[in-house]
Amino acid sequence: MNSFTEENYLKAIYHLSEGNNAVVSTNGIAEVTNTKAASVTDMLKKLADKKLINYIKYRGVTLTDTGLNAAVHIIRKHRLWEVFLVENLGFKWDEVHDIAEELEHINSTMLIDRLDDFLGKPAADPHGDPIPDRTGNFKHKKHVKVSDMKLGQAGTISGVNEHSSVFLKHLEKLGLTLGTKIMITELIEFDGSIMLSLDSKNERTISREVAKNILVII
Amino acid sequence: MNSFTEENYLKAIYHLSEGNNAVVSTNGIAEVTNTKAASVTDMLKKLADKKLINYIKYRGVTLTDTGLNAAVHIIRKHRLWEVFLVENLGFKWDEVHDIAEELEHINSTMLIDRLDDFLGKPAADPHGDPIPDRTGNFKHKKHVKVSDMKLGQAGTISGVNEHSSVFLKHLEKLGLTLGTKIMITELIEFDGSIMLSLDSKNERTISREVAKNILVII
DNA sequence: AATAAAATTTAGATTACTCTAAATTTTTAA
């Protein structure tokens, strides 16, 4: 069994590689785990010994099949708990991240399978992120970043890349919640800002930084 | 904030003192926490520094008000999660202890209050143990051990003192579940065994050890 | 009351994870 801390490293590596098994850097991991690069190096050696990652000194890290599987199951737990918190306990989408971060480390396959059944085997969490099934398979929805959309293109908001409360509250204030239909009405050359219409009515301007963290289905 | 481990010691002390603030011994704690007495001594010093316990070297331990409050809140969390597991996820009463043991350390007052509401503010967990409210108050049901009952006395099973799966499965096999009405039909002098009738029908014999761990309301 | 047994504490070490500071390797850019 992997420790709480090991699980957090695996999850960090998974997220940094965007699920694509892209090579991940020591500093990148240090940043998202709130540790120092030296501590990360120590842990990488340990994870490599346990055959959870492929690690080449100075060159970076990828997950092995075992490591990927472990990471995906932690993510499954995290997202199922988020659904429970929002659907059953009445939390808002910007309030669930930290609690799910703790709940995701509870280890019981039976618990998670039964939670999954109880929730009706949901396909996505409250932020639109897909939930893998018990074998670890995702049904991959094709998400596009708003920052990659062309002028005049339309789509439906289907997810976010950033789960912090500040960001999600901001989206809510702008009316940019899951399911909202948007269309790009103007691309500002100066700073990369984007103007878009909401459900064919109101118009909004968002910064490039915000646009990068909103996902749509076209 | 107290660590996972500190919380387990507080809970152990609470249970050993039977909620009565009776003095608890180092060896007693070592046994229920699966550690060695030397490790317990180290931790007791730490808990005393944090003013969670009253500790006199060689003489034993009681909880301070702060320590008692912390312990009661951990127990509240444990019991609420047990209700959730049985009522909503379909677990049996002998399957929930270990999972609740992990869930009880999740720290979020908001989570627990909302879980409490979601469950309908239950008064007892699946083993009949009372659940304190958010201020830490128990509505104390008067429980009597079957081993303390007199010949001819009747009562309704309302709780157990032992939560292991082996014990609970045994009770189930005998039909001795919560809510069952029993009457003492014979007290065996030889070994302290007790014979009782179930819902005025079947008769059962249980050992003194079993009788000590079943609670009834008279 | 003296001594043996039991309970408890101290001393010294170990494991998991973390850190700072210094050394090494890789990348970037003149």
Add this chain to the structure above:
DNA sequence: TTAAAAATTTAGAGTAATCTAAATTTTATT
């Protein structure tokens, strides 16, 4: 293509929780 900057690793040390073995205190028993 080489020097400076950035990234990474190593060395050495610290904290939390644990352990064994030895020392001390309490309790039980003659």
